[in-house]
Amino acid sequence: MADELTPETPEEEQPKKTHKQRKNGLYPGVSDELAENMRTGWADTELHGLEPIAQATHTLARRDALSRRFPGERLVVPAGRLKTRSNDTEYPFRASTEYAYLTGDQTENGVLVLEPTGPTGHTAAIYLLPRSDRENGEFWLSGQGELWVGRRHSLAEAEQLLGIPAKDVRELAEALTEAEGPVRVVRGHDAVIESALTDKVTKERDEELRVYLSEARAVKDSFEIGELQKAVDSTVRGFEDVVKVLDKAEATSERYIEGTFFLRARVEGNDIGYGSICAAGPHACTLHWVRNDGDVRSGDLLLLDAGVETHSLYTADVTRTLPINGTYSDIQRKIYDAVYESQEAGIAAVKPGAKFRDFHDASQHVLAEKLVEWGLLEGPVERVLELGLQRRWTLHGTGHMLGMDVHDCAAARREAYVDGTLEPGMCLTVEPGLYFQADDLTVPEEYRGIGVRIEDDILVTEDGNRNLSAGLPRTSSDVEAWMAGLKG
Numbered sequence: 112m113a114d115e116l117t118p119e120t121p122e123e124e125q126p127k128k129t130h131k132q133r134k135n136g137l138y139p140g141v142s143d144e145l146a147e148n149m150r151t152g153w154a155d156t157e158l159h160g161l162e163p164i165a166q167a168t169h170t171l172a173r174r175d176a177l178s179r180r181f182p183g184e185r186l187v188v189p190a191g192r193l194k195t196r197s198n199d200t201e202y203p204f205r206a207s208t209e210y211a212y213l214t215g216d217q218t219e220n221g222v223l224v225l226e227p228t229g230p231t232g233h234t235a236a237i238y239l240l241p242r243s244d245r246e247n248g249e250f251w252l253s254g255q256g257e258l259w260v261g262r263r264h265s266l267a268e269a270e271q272l273l274g275i276p277a278k279d280v281r282e283l284a285e286a287l288t289e290a291e292g293p294v295r296v297v298r299g300h301d302a303v304i305e306s307a308l309t310d311k312v313t314k315e316r317d318e319e320l321r322v323y324l325s326e327a328r329a330v331k332d333s334f335e336i337g338e339l340q341k342a343v344d345s346t347v348r349g350f351e352d353v354v355k356v357l358d359k360a361e362a363t364s365e366r367y368i369e370g371t372f373f374l375r376a377r378v379e380g381n382d383i384g385y386g387s388i389c390a391a392g393p394h395a396c397t398l399h400w401v402r403n404d405g406d407v408r409s410g411d412l413l414l415l416d417a418g419v420e421t422h423s424l425y426t427a428d429v430t431r432t433l434p435i436n437g438t439y440s441d442i443q444r445k446i447y448d449a450v451y452e453s454q455e456a457g458i459a460a461v462k463p464g465a466k467f468r469d470f471h472d473a474s475q476h477v478l479a480e481k482l483v484e485w486g487l488l489e490g491p492v493e494r495v496l497e498l499g500l501q502r503r504w505t506l507h508g509t510g511h512m513l514g515m516d517v518h519d520c521a522a523a524r525r526e527a528y529v530d531g532t533l534e535p536g537m538c539l540t541v542e543p544g545l546y547f548q549a550d551d552l553t554v555p556e557e558y559r560g561i562g563v564r565i566e567d568d569i570l571v572t573e574d575g576n577r578n579l580s581a582g583l584p585r586t587s588s589d590v591e592a593w594m595a596g597l598k599g
Contacts, residue, residue, distance in 0.1 A: 141248070150245055156262070161271040164215045166334045166423065171274060173213050173327065178225060178233040180323055184293040186233070187308065188213055188324075189301035190221035199254070203382070207300045208515045209324045211424050216273055218263065220280055222304060227292065237273060238280035241266050287311075295320040318522075325522035328514050330536035335514065336570065338425035339538055340579050342380065343568055345419035346427040347582040349375035353415060354597045357407070357435055365389040365403040372417050380419040384426025385517045388416035391435065393549040395562030398507060409436040412443055414562055424515050428540050429580045430566035437594045439587050442557045446545055447587050450563045453477035453543040454585070457509055461541065461569050461576040465533045471509035474543040478505050481545075487554055504547060504554075510540040513568055535573045542566030 177186065190210040193201040206217040214223050220240050225233035242265045243250030243257040251258040266277040287294075287307040294311045296304065297320060305312075331339065349372045353360075360367040368389040376383045386401040394400045395414035407413065413435050418427035432447060434440075439447060457474035476492065479501040483490040488500050495501055512519040512528065519538075520528055533539075544564035547554050568579040584593045 141252070146248060149248060149251055153245060157265060158268050161268055163274050164272050166215045167272075167274045169332050169334045170213055170215045172332075174223075174225065174233075174235055176327065177213065177323070179231075181295065181320070182231045183227045183229070184295055185227060185290060186223075186225040186320065187287070187294065187296040187304060188223040189297065189304050190216065190219060191300035192303075193219050193255075205382075206424070207297065208328075208424070209297045209321070210300070212324065212328060212515060214273055214275065215423070216269070217424070220301075222280055222283055222301065223275075224283070235275050236278050237269065237275040238278050238283045239264075239266060239269055240281070241279055283307075297321055297324070321522050322524060325520045326524070326527045329512060329520050329523065329527070330534055331514065331538055331570075332536070335425060336536070336538070338421050338423050339427070339513070339568065339570070342384070342419050342421045342425050342427035343429065343579045344582065345375060345379040345421075346417065346429050347580065348379070349417060349419060350415065350429070350431060350583055351597055354433065354594050357413070357598075360391075360407040361409060361435070363407075365391055365394070365405050365407060368407070368413070368415065369403045372415075376419045381422045381424060382420045384418040384420035384428065388414065388430075390414040390416075390562070393560035393562070395432065395564075396546040396548050396560065397562075398546070407435060410440070411435050412439075412561065412563065414564055416564065416566065418517065426513070426515070426517050427568055427580070428513055428517050428566065429568060429583065430542055430564045431583060431585075431590065432563045432565065433590060433594065437598065438591055443561060443563075444587050446547075446558070446561055447563050447565075449478065449481040450543055450545055450565050451585060451587065453481075454541055454565045454567070457541040457543060458567070458569060458576065458578065461533065461539070461571060463533055463535050463571055463573065463575075467529055467531050467533060467539075470539075470541055474509045474541070475501060475505060478543060478545060504545050506544065506546055509543050510566075510569075513538045513540055533571050535571050537571040538579070539569055539571075540566050541569050 188210050190206040193204055196202045204219045210221060210223055211217055214237055216237065218239060222238040224236050224238060227233055240263060242263065250256040257263060264272065269277040284303055284307040287304065290311065294308055295316050296308050296312055298305060298317050352371050352375050353368050356367065356371050369387050372387055373383060388400050389403045390397060390400040391405055391407045391413045392411040394405050395412055412432050414430065414432045416430040418429060420426040434443060453474045456477045457470040460470040460473040475496065479492045479495045482488045482501055482504065483492055483495060488495050542564055546562040547558040547560065549560040551559055565585060570577045570579055584590050
């Protein structure tokens, strides 16, 4: 990885001056002749007549709703900054969900500011880094200059794309220190912006802003629903890719499965929406198994929980539990079919006007019945559910909201989420499971080390629900036929 001439200063700052610095304003070791050569001879690459991004009308409506919720207050929503992975390398940047939701932009250091125009109404401005400066050499001497990391949009281009007046973010922190009147900021993404607002904000008021933006994402608009379907469709193809290479995974490890799905995510989307769970054999009993370094053996099950994230940052979240050799054993089928029956009951409970908890309760009831029927728990079922005894093997909640975050709307109030009511446009997962740990002496030996989860992404509609991930088979017989067709 090239590192020559990379400076130590943040990209948006001017190069540090030293007693050795030449009059050309560049770093030590750069001759006047080279500096002059690098300043000139560059074509004008400004882009004109750009079309607005696909979600521009939707982001405008979201900002208008935010303005109505907090009249007369300055609202500051940062994208975030690069985070160091090791020494002088950074993690790939992912803009904060709140910022991307309100702007459609995904560039680091960006900040959306809504300035109050009086008791009601706001004017929006997006603060971004402008094009790299050729005069002071920033574009080729800074580690975040355009020669190193690629061209970024000019402020004029950003305005055309986003439909928001764009300004230089390097001037924002100082302006915020002088700002008057009530201010709220989304915390946790930009320490520089937060520092500039230290004496102007409170945690309680800022939390109200974060909660509002979380709850605002619960009901998806038409653009969001389309993106979620796109994410799911790519995820379906990713699962097909995995089935086709299970023989190669057997010769290597779970990492082959992880890499195979990741390729689909990067080719068709922005990334994976979360760390892929590629859990073979007893690893399926570890709910968030992301080490993915275990053996893949014929006769075992593979629990694959993965989702593609689209370029607009909407993610799928789908799980299938597959027989690695293509055929479920009798005990695997027994457990799988019980989880399928549980999921069917949960999906049926997803409809407008239902309580959010209804689908969880329906799924858990089926699983409790099965555990009593198999003699693993003493009934009646109502007693088991009242005491939560089934949770030894069901472990987790049956689903969650889905959107730009895999666990979307996480900051919402209980009354607006888990104690709330389903509405058309909400999207959630239904994902019951049964997990019999390898060292669980309370179950017969044949159960031990088997973990099964089935998860689909369900959209609440006006008259019920739609399974966005119906492109993947769910019954045990359909899964076997699907796998045989892909391997054939």
